[in-house]
Amino acid sequence: MKPKSVKFIFLPALLLFSTALHAFSARDIEEQIMCICKDNCGKVLVNCTCDTSTVYRKEISAMIAEGKTQKEIIDHYLARFGEKVLAAPTKKGFNLAAWIIPFLAIFAGGWGINKIVQSWVGKRKAKIITEGQKEEAAKAGDSVENQYKKLMEEELKELD
The missing domain is CATH 1.20.5 (Single alpha-helices involved in coiled-coils or other helix-helix interfaces)
Structure with missing residues (x-):
């Protein structure tokens, strides 16, 4: 095989997989995070309509524009609010009981x-x-x- 044909095959594959790894939207993150507002609405951010949720949505969009990954954005909110910000408990440690006990x-x-x-x-x-x-x-x-x-x-x- 010639070097040009190898580049021709692997370059599109590389581009295809690299976009798939970073392809996520603000909605994907909003579905994983709870709204932490003063009203304690208890809704997932994607479903919340309060003023606080609008602020969080703008923050998430800004972080995506900065080039942060989905994990980095969620980790940011975890560091800021703790595990109560997650829409579903993690599948580690004691939280594993929330998945198994039912x-x-x-x-x-x-x-x-x-x-x-x-x-x-x-x-x-x-x-x-x-x-x-x-x-x-x-x-x-x-x-x-x-x-x-x-x-x-x-x-x-x-x-x-």
Whole structure:
């Protein structure tokens, strides 16, 4: 391969990937930052309409114009306000619990409901007349209907 053809292939690829790395908008950053205003609106900056959010938007646009990266801008706000400025907790350390615990709670709740339903079904199955009991009732001269009536009476007594 000739050196010119190598340049011809790699130069566009380099330009393509370098723009992809730096391609972000102010909106991308606003979606990751909470509005820290005196009203404590608790909204993500992109959705907030208060006066303070306008100031932050201008700051973000100015930082982008200066050539700062998305990480540098977010780090600036982290240093200024702390982790409360982030729209989502970081996935490190104790904050990892905020990502894991909801899924564990859902799993544990489902498991608990499953166990409760199994115990209810197990108790109910114990009272259902089996085929062997039907045969015994037939030999004793007792009909299956009478056995079910007895079972129903027992259950009604338990409810009283």
